[in-house]
Amino acid sequence: xxxxxxxxxxxxxxxxxxxxxxxxxxxxxxxxxxxxxxxxxxxxxxxxxxxxxxxxxxxxxxxxxxxxxxxxxxxxxxxxxxxxxxxxxxxxxxxxxxxxxxxxxxxxxxxxxxxxxxxxxxxxxxxxxxxxxxxxxxxxxxxxxxxxxxxxxxxxxxxxxxxxxxxxxxxxxxxxxxxxxxxxxxxxxxxxxxxxxxxxxxxxxxxxxxxxxxxxxxxxxxxxxxxxxxxxxxxxxxxxxxxxxxxxxxxxxxxxxxxxxxxxxxxxxxxxxxxxxxxxxxxxxxxxxxxxxxxxxxxxxxxxxxxxxxxxxxxxxxxxxxxxxxxxxxxxxxxxxxxxxxxxxxxxxxxxxxxxxxxxxxxxxxxxxxxxxxxxxxxxxxxxxxxxxxxxxxxxxxxxxxxxxxxxxxxxxxxxxxxxxxxxxxxxxxxxxxxxxxxxxxxxxxxxxxxxxxxxxxxxxxxxxxxxxxxxxxxxxxxxxxxxxxxxxxxxxxxxxxxxxxxxxxxxxxxxxxxxxxxxxxxxxxxxxxxxxxxxxxxxxxxxxxxxxxxxxxxxxxxxxxxxxxxxxxxxxxxxxxxxxxxxxxxxxxxxxxxxxxxxxxxxxxxxxxxxxxxxxxxxxxxxxxxxxxxxxxxxxxxxxxxxxxxxxxxxxxxxxxxxxxxxxxxxxxxxxxxxxxxxxxxxxxxxxxxxxxxxxxxxxxxxxxxxxxxxxxxxxxxxxxxxxxxxxxxxxxxxxxxxxxxxxxxxxxxxxxxxxxxxxxxxxxxxxxxxxxxxxxxxxxxxxxxxxxxxxxxxxxxxxxxxxxxxxxxxxxxxxxxxxxxxxxxxxxxxxxxxxxxxxxxxxxxxxxxxxxxxxxxxxxxxx
Numbered sequence: 018x019x020x021x022x023x024x025x026x027x028x029x030x031x032x033x034x035x036x037x038x039x040x041x042x043x044x045x046x047x048x049x050x051x052x053x054x055x056x057x058x059x060x061x062x063x064x065x066x067x068x069x070x071x072x073x074x075x076x077x078x079x080x081x082x083x084x085x086x087x088x089x090x091x092x093x094x095x096x097x098x099x100x101x102x103x104x105x106x107x108x109x110x111x112x113x114x115x116x117x118x119x120x121x122x123x124x125x126x127x128x129x130x131x132x133x134x135x136x137x138x139x140x141x142x143x144x145x146x147x148x149x150x151x152x153x154x155x156x157x158x159x160x161x162x163x164x165x166x167x168x169x170x171x172x173x174x175x176x177x178x179x180x181x182x183x184x185x186x187x188x189x190x191x192x193x194x195x196x197x198x199x200x201x202x203x204x205x206x207x208x209x210x211x212x213x214x215x216x217x218x219x220x221x222x223x224x225x226x227x228x229x230x231x232x233x234x235x236x237x238x239x240x241x242x243x244x245x246x247x248x249x250x251x252x253x254x255x256x257x258x259x260x261x262x263x264x265x266x267x268x269x270x271x272x273x274x275x276x277x278x279x280x281x282x283x284x285x286x287x288x289x290x291x292x293x294x295x296x297x298x299x300x301x302x303x304x305x306x307x308x309x310x311x312x313x314x315x316x317x318x319x320x321x322x323x324x325x326x327x328x329x330x331x332x333x334x335x336x337x338x339x340x341x342x343x344x345x346x347x348x349x350x351x352x353x354x355x356x357x358x359x360x361x362x363x364x365x366x367x368x369x370x371x372x373x374x375x376x377x378x379x380x381x382x383x384x385x386x387x388x389x390x391x392x393x394x395x396x397x398x399x400x401x402x403x404x405x406x407x408x409x410x411x412x413x414x415x416x417x418x419x420x421x422x423x424x425x426x427x428x429x430x431x432x433x434x435x436x437x438x439x440x441x442x443x444x445x446x447x448x449x450x451x452x453x454x455x456x457x458x459x460x461x462x463x464x465x466x467x468x469x470x471x472x473x474x475x476x477x478x479x480x481x482x483x484x485x486x487x488x489x490x491x492x493x494x495x496x497x498x499x500x501x502x503x504x505x506x507x508x509x510x511x512x513x514x515x516x517x518x519x520x521x522x523x524x525x526x527x528x529x530x531x532x533x534x535x536x537x538x539x540x541x542x543x544x545x546x547x548x549x550x551x552x553x554x555x556x557x558x559x560x561x562x563x564x565x566x567x568x569x570x571x572x573x574x575x576x577x578x579x580x581x582x583x584x585x586x587x588x589x590x591x592x593x594x595x596x597x598x599x600x601x602x603x604x605x606x607x608x609x610x611x612x613x614x615x616x617x618x619x620x621x622x623x624x625x626x627x628x629x630x631x632x633x634x635x636x637x638x639x640x641x642x643x644x645x646x647x648x649x650x651x652x653x654x655x656x657x658x659x660x661x662x663x664x665x666x667x668x669x670x671x672x673x674x675x676x677x678x679x680x681x682x683x684x685x686x687x688x689x690x691x692x693x694x695x696x697x698x699x700x701x702x703x704x705x706x707x708x709x710x711x712x713x714x715x716x717x718x719x720x721x722x723x724x725x726x727x728x729x730x731x732x733x734x735x736x737x738x739x740x741x742x743x744x745x746x747x748x749x750x751x752x753x754x755x756x757x758x759x760x761x762x763x764x765x766x767x768x769x770x771x772x773x774x775x776x777x778x779x780x781x782x783x784x785x786x787x788x789x790x791x792x793x794x795x796x797x798x799x800x801x802x803x804x805x806x807x808x809x810x811x812x813x814x815x816x817x818x819x820x821x822x823x824x825x826x827x828x829x830x831x832x833x834x835x836x837x838x839x840x841x842x843x844x845x846x847x848x849x850x851x852x853x854x855x856x857x858x859x860x861x862x863x864x865x866x867x868x869x870x871x872x873x874x875x876x877x878x879x880x881x882x
Contacts, residue, residue, distance in 0.1 A: 073371050077186065077362075080376040082193045082355065083150035084159070084186070086142055092183075093139040095369040097132055099176055104129035131169050138162045153194040157318035160187030179365040182358050189355035191318055192311075192348045199314045199345065203306045207313075209760065210252060210260050210302040211789075214698075214727055217758040218251030218263075224751040226271075231745050238276040243749065245269045257635060258780045260305050265294035265391075281404040287397070294391040298422070300784035308384065316345035353381040356577050357512040360505060380577035385586040389422035407610040418599040425590035428452070428548050429570035432555075438591065440870055444877040448591060449552070451880030453478045456549035459532065459542060468531050469546050472496055481549060486559040489550055493565050496550070500543055500573060503527050507536065507578040536580050541588035544573045587881075594876040598629040616649045631872035633865065634776045637705040640719055641698060649692030649731075685738035690755075691731065698725040702772055711824070716817035721767035731757040768803035769815045771822070778858045779865050794851060805850040808834065809841035819857065826860045833857060 075088040128136075142155060151159065163184035170177035209215050226243025247267045254260050273286035299305040306313070356378040363373035394417050401410035431438050431448075439445035456469060456478060464471035473492040475481040484492075506527060510520040524536075533539035547570055554562045574589055602625045609618030626639040702722035706712060733755030740748040766773035774797070781787050794801060807813045816834070823830040836853035839845035 074374050075366065075371045076375045077366075077373070078190065078375050078378070079150075080378065082190050082352070082378060084156060084190045086145055086149060086151055087147040089151070089159075090139060090143055090147075092366065092369065092371060093135055093142070095371060096176065096179065097135040097139065099369065100129065100131040100135055100170075103170075103174075103176065104132060131166060134162055134166045134169065151190065153191060153198065153321055156187050156191035156194060157321045160184045160191055161318055161322075163187060175365060175368050179362075179369070182362045182365060185351070185358060186355055186362065188318065188344070189351040191321065192345060192351045195316045195321065195345050196310050196348050199310045199316065200306055203310055203313055204303060207302045207306050210254050210305070211258065212761045212764070213254050213256045213258060214725055214761045214764070215759060216251060216253035217756070218249055218253075219756045220247060220249040221754040222247030223753070224271075224749075226749045226751075228739065228747045228749050229745060238274070240274045241272070241749065243271050243751075245271070245751075254302075257632060257776055258301065258784075260299040260302050261296045262299070262305070263294050263296045263391075265292055267292035281402075283400075283402050285398075285400040288399075290393070290395040290397075292391075292393040292395070294393070295388045296391055297386050297388050299386075301786055301789075303786065304784070308386075311345050311348035314345065315343045317342055318344060349381040349383055352378070353579055354512070356380040357508040357579070360509060361512050361514050377577065379575075381579075382575055382577075383582045385425075385582040387423040387425055387586075389420060392419045392421075393417070406612065408608075410607045412605045412607075414601070414603045414605075416599075416601040416603075418601075420595075420597040420599075422595040422597070424593040424595060425586050426593065427570075427574050427586075427590050428544065429551065429567070429574065431591045432548060432551055433567065436870075439877045440875070441877055444879060447879040452545065452548050452552065455545055455880070456481075459546060459549075466530070466532065468499075468542070469549060472499070472546065473550070478549065478553075481553045482556075484553060486554070486557045486562050489554050489557070490559075490562050490565065492550055493547075493562070493569065496543065496546055497569050500569075500576075503539065503543075504576055504578050511579050535584075536578070537584040537588060540573065540576055540580065540585055544570070544589045547573055592878045592881065594878065595631060595872075596874040596876065597631070598874075600627045601625070614650055614652050616651075618647050618649075620645045620647070629874060631869045631874060632776075633706050633868045634704060634772050634779065637707070638703045638719070640701040642701075643696055643698050645694050645696040647692060647694035649690055651688055651690030651692075653686045653688035685736070687736045688734070690733045690735070693728065693730045696727050696729065698723075698727070700724070702770065704772055712821050713817045716814040716821075718814070720770040720772075720814060722770055722772050723764055723766050725764040726762045727759055728762055729757065729759040731755060766797055766800040766804070768800060768807050769813065771804075771815060771818055774801065774804070774854070775858055775861065775865075778855070779862055782859075782862055783866075790855075798847070801851065801854070802840075802847055805837050805847070805854065806841045808837040822857060822861055825864055826857075828860070 073091065075091055076085055077088055077092065078084050138159065141158065142151065145151075145155070161184075163180045167177050167180040167184060170180065222245055224243045224245035226241055228239055228241045230239030231237050245268070247269070248265070249267075250264045252260065252262050267290055269288060269290040271286060271288040273284065275282060275284040277283070299308065357380075359375070359378055363375075366373045395414065396416075397412060397414040399410060399412035401408055437445045438448040459467055459469035460476055460478070460481075461467040461470055462476055467476075469481075470476050472495050473481055473484060474488065475484055503524075506520065506524050510524055514520065528534065528536070528539045531539045531542045533542055547566060551563070551566050551570075554566060574585070576585075603622055605620055605622035607618050607620040609616060611617075620643075622641075622643045622645075624639070624641040624643070626641065628636055628639065630636040700722045701719040703717070703719045707717040733753060735751065735753040737749070737751045740750070742748055777793060778790055781790050781793075804815065807815045808819055810816060819833070820830055823833060833853050833856075836845065836850050840847060840850035
């Protein structure tokens with residue numbers, strides 16, 4: 018199909034006069050025309066340069082989509098030559114000697130628009146260093162100029178299509194560079210989320226209830242019953258260092274009672290709340306920005322060039338639709354389109370006489386992050402007494418949080434692990450049996466519909482294991498060729514090529530041959546074939562064969578074509594479920610007062626928490642002591658004035674006496690509240706590993722893990738209304754919306770426990786961000802120095818804890834404690850003690866990983882059928 022297009026492209030070229038190069042020797046008639054034309058000849062358009070040799074090799078971009086200046090200049094030169102040819106008039110009916118006299122009217126003394134566009138762009142790009150790729154402004158200009166060229170050319174021609182393809186290539190290259198710049202700008206903004214305790218949230222909710230009771234002038238009693246719905250979304254960082262993006266919805270029920278006499282009042286309430294949150298986990302703020310950069314900022318090519326039309330209409334549209342005009346948001350789509358059109362771009366370059374040798378582009382490469390589900394059930398009881406603007410309250414809360422996180426391990430990675438397909442040998446055997454069972458469906462006597470059989474020549478898994486390494490190597494090469502052919506067909510179809518020639522039918526035939534009904538299913542079956550070949554090759558002892566299979570696997574699991582990443586990942590992965598649990602019990606006391614719209618409150622609370630977690634330095638019991646000082650400023654405005662205004666408007670019509678009676682007793686108000694708080698957190702932690710038999714009993718117990726000072730702010734808007742149903746009974750409605758944020762002002766780790774430094778060091782190593790540890794160690798240097806001094810004390814709890822770790826690591830600990838004692842005595846600096854502590858934590862890393870994998874909350878599922 019592509020060959021037909023390429024060979025037929027030449028038939029659409031206009032065959033006008035071919036102008037000679039400036040370096041060519043003029044013919045006699047041309048010399049006479051130049052002599053006769055005189056000054057008029059100076060306005061003639063510049064003669065095109067000599068064409069490059071046919072078949073010249075060019076690479077417009079590298080595998081990271083950086084555009085090469087020199088090769089792009091050669092392509093623009095060839096495009097300019099072709100634009101000249103298409104712009105020249107048909108062969109004149111006048112003899113050549115009459116034309117040579119130069120006395121005929123000139124119709125082409127002005128450079129054609131298409132040529133001017135190409136030449137202007139070529140000269141701009143040629144001004145830069147030939148060895149440097151195009152920068153972001155040049156990519157934006159290339160894309161916009163090629164779009165202008167496409168509009169100026171007749172639609173349907175190969176030159177117009179080439180301009181369109183180059184415009185897309187330039188836009189994709191611009192998006193790549195713009196996204197890199199966006200990452201650099203966003204990282205400092207989101208770096209704060211690397212700090213445990215930081216959060217931000219937006220929420221909206223409503224309630225519907227019934228009020229019972231009567232009261233006037235602060236005297237009386239009232240009971241209320243209500244149900245509420247709430248939605249929230251936000252980001253936070255857990256204690257370990259992971260960043261979570263959350264979306265939650267909750268339903269609550271509340272029963273309250275309030276009684277008052279004069280300036281004194283007493284109230285109480287019971288509340289239950291059920292919430293489900295969907296959370297996506299990121300290794301760090303850096304990982305979050307790298308995955309979401311194009312969605313977190315605004316950018317366009319015209320903005321890059323400084324020519325964006327910032328009209329009032331555009332600003333108004335952006336107010337209600339922030340993504341309006343945001344070309345950067347299409348980053349993933351542009352990367353995929355650039356990969357899809359690569360074959361067609363090579364054909365069009367061949368039409369120009371050039372040979373494309375650019376590396377294959379990877380496509381969008383959208384990773385799939387399975388979300389986790391957090392279910393929370395919370396119950397609370399509270400009571401409060403107020404008098405003369407001063408109040409005191411007490412509250413007790415119990416909460417249970419169940420977390421379910423899905424973990425997907427690609428099959429090829431699972432088969433390459435030392436532990437095998439699963440930690441549980443029974444599940445591992447079931448998974449391997451599942452692979453063989455599913456692979457058997459791809460094998461059989463009819464090789465036309467059994468792809469694994471025509472790849473390998475085997476009709477069963479037993480026969481596949483009997484194949485020689487050479488035959489398995491041929492099967493691997495055939496599978497690679499089949500995969501590349503499938504991707505080529507899919508990319509042509511996605512790029513809009515071959516639809517009339519039956520490209521969709523070709524893709525369906527390949528899917529049918531692989532016993533699939535969709536791309537994802539076909540790719541999954543190809544990955545299954547690779548897994549079956551991997552199982553057959555395991556015992557062959559052929560390292561080259563295993564390496565070839567392992568090199569093919571990443572491409573099968575992340576193909577460079579459009580597909581559903583979630584559907585493909587679920588079909589080609591081992592599925593594990595991690596179940597965690599948190600149980601909280603807390604009690605809080607507060608004392609505060611109000612002075613007009615201003616309120617102040619001091620609060621102290623104790624939270625006891627039990628955490629079942631796969632991380633051994635997070636599992637265990639906690640006691641959190643919080644001391645906070647908060648203030649709020651707000652106002653509530655009744656809407657009764659609207660009723661009075663309505664009465665005044667209806668009075669001339671004789672209806673004023675009816676409407677107020679219908680609205681009598683209606684109470685409604687709107688309010689705005691803003692508040693802030695300073696909180697001191699003291700966290701005491703008793704790790705679960707202290708219950709091990711070999712842990713010294715005298716060192717067990719709650720130790721200060723950290724102290725943290727944080728500041729929080731909240732801004733909310735609320736509206737409420739009461740509709741009287743009958744005396745003493747009213748229907749109460751409420752709406753609220755707000756946003757809150759918490760920032761950590763300072764944190765210091767405890768000096769009698771290794772849990773805090775271990776938790777952060779091991780997390781950073783696990784997420785491949787160990788380079789952040791020196792800065793964190795420097796920030797916590799006073800705490801770590803105090804810790805090292807504690808480690809030098811013979812009877813300290815942390816010294817016995819370190820000895821426990823050293824025994825598990827097979828170390829005697831003499832060198833470690835000598836370094837600590839040397840620092841405490843002043844014989845050595847902190848550097849040596851910190852190095853010894855880092856070495857202990859580094860040796861603990863593989864043991865920590867093994868402890869995580871042995872957690873009882875892991876559930877390994879058999880391979881899905």
